Amino acid sequence: MTFCYRLLLLCSIVTSTLGLVYTSPRSAVAQTAVSACQTPALERFLRHKVASGETVESIAQRYNLTPDTIIAMNPALQNSKLTVGKEIQIPPYNGIVVEVPSGQTWRQIAAKYKIRPDVLFDVNGCQKNPRVVFVPEVKRSPNRPITQNPTSTPASKLVGYPLPELAKVALSYGWQTNPTNGEVFFHSGIDLLAAKGTPVKAIGDGTVAFADKQGTYGNLVIINHSGGLQSRYAHLDTIKVSVGQQMKKGDTVGSVGTTGTPTTNQPHLHFEVRSSSSLGWTAQDPKNYLQR
Numbered sequence: 001m002t003f004c005y006r007l008l009l010l011c012s013i014v015t016s017t018l019g020l021v022y023t024s025p026r027s028a029v030a031q032t033a034v035s036a037c038q039t040p041a042l043e044r045f046l047r048h049k050v051a052s053g054e055t056v057e058s059i060a061q062r063y064n065l066t067p068d069t070i071i072a073m074n075p076a077l078q079n080s081k082l083t084v085g086k087e088i089q090i091p092p093y094n095g096i097v098v099e100v101p102s103g104q105t106w107r108q109i110a111a112k113y114k115i116r117p118d119v120l121f122d123v124n125g126c127q128k129n130p131r132v133v134f135v136p137e138v139k140r141s142p143n144r145p146i147t148q149n150p151t152s153t154p155a156s157k158l159v160g161y162p163l164p165e166l167a168k169v170a171l172s173y174g175w176q177t178n179p180t181n182g183e184v185f186f187h188s189g190i191d192l193l194a195a196k197g198t199p200v201k202a203i204g205d206g207t208v209a210f211a212d213k214q215g216t217y218g219n220l221v222i223i224n225h226s227g228g229l230q231s232r233y234a235h236l237d238t239i240k241v242s243v244g245q246q247m248k249k250g251d252t253v254g255s256v257g258t259t260g261t262p263t264t265n266q267p268h269l270h271f272e273v274r275s276s277s278s279l280g281w282t283a284q285d286p287k288n289y290l291q292r
């Protein structure tokens with residue numbers, strides 16, 4: 001496939017994907033239901049009307065993007081000057097739009113572009129089988145992926161334990177092999193073994209941001225904490241809290257269950273800690289926040 005053809009393809013994808021959805025981020029107030037996923041990046045493009053004196057560089061700078069990203073999203077700029085009054089597409093991050101080839105999955109796209117699959121999934125609104133995905137730019141330096149919080153030690157005092165007793169870890173955070181089917185996948189949390197019905201506790205003070213069913217998570221509770229951190233409690237049997245509720249450390253959020261698609265059939269709590277990053281809520285190793 002030639003470079004030009006590729007650009008044209010991207011252009012048509014961006015245009016067709018954006019055709020129906022206008023631009024500004026859905027406001028939290030306007031949303032009828034609080035989602036555990038972010039709005040897909042492709043629905044968060046803005047349109048910028050070129051003003052007199054602007055250059056690709058100045059527009060890129062204004063939106064904290066690279067000129068390459070602006071040109072990739074607006075292939076017509078490759079060969080022509082900016083025209084005052086013309087509208088151009090502004091993506092939420094540096095990156096590219098990729099059509100998922102038939103017979104491939106977005107997981108293969110993640111592997112190809114060396115981006116954590118959980119990040120790609122989240123950036124694209126947790127869609128199961130997207131036809132087109134936005135792949136945020138992965139920094140060229142292989143040692144420090146942009147998806148990681150630059151500060152490796154937690155800056156906040158969020159430490160606690162989500163169960164009454166210290167539990168055995170069934171599956172740790174990070175790249176893992178699924179014990180059932182041998183598939184390698186990214187595990188965005190830690191699985192703590194506990195009997196069904198065991199109370200699940202908030203690991204810190206915060207506000208309930210989500211309390212409902214959510215795909216493979218099953219019954220899920222999300223608590224937002226100060227310091228741009230979030231804890232997630234999944235596969236719950238029961239949910240005892242509701243959105244907006246203020247939580248104190250140790251308050252019960254629900255009980256251990258097997259809802260959703262747990263990695264193992266042994267009842268466990270799938271527990272996550274996420275931190276707010278430029279790409280949304282990025283999973284962190286929960287080990288650093290667990291303390292009894």
Ligand SMILES: [Zn+2]
Pocket residue numbers: 171187189190191263270271
């Ligand atoms: Zn898990």
